[in-house]
Amino acid sequence: MTYEQDVRGHSVVDAEGSVIGEVEQLYLDSDSFKLAGVRVKLRAEAADVLGVQHGIFQAGFLDVPAEAIQSLGQAVVLRTEARNLLTPS
Structure with missing residues (x-):
């Protein structure tokens, strides 16, 4: 079982191999208690x-759904490039 404190602060790597940030928070589905996604505190370059x-003293954040996560361990590895996770505005 993975606990939030075990994963918080771990690097998040997209499918291109770029470190885009670190895990800020885990989201759990309240019915199944399965991982629903993670909130990523983005590096300034990735943002x-x-x-x-984002600002000098305020990070940008990206919410990543569980379906976009390939693995969760020493790093969180995404199945796709980070830009594919953005919703069109």
Whole structure:
């Protein structure tokens, strides 16, 4: 079983091999208690590439659904490139 404190702060790597940030929070499905997704605290460079608002003292965040996660361990590895997770505005 994986606990939030075991994963928080671990690097998040997209399918291109780019470290886009670190795990800020896990989301669990309240009915099944299975992983629903993770909130990623983005690196400034990744936030810029993704067009996610951030500041000098305020990080940008990206919510990643569980379906987009390939593995959860020493790092969280995504099945896709981070830019594919953005919803069109």
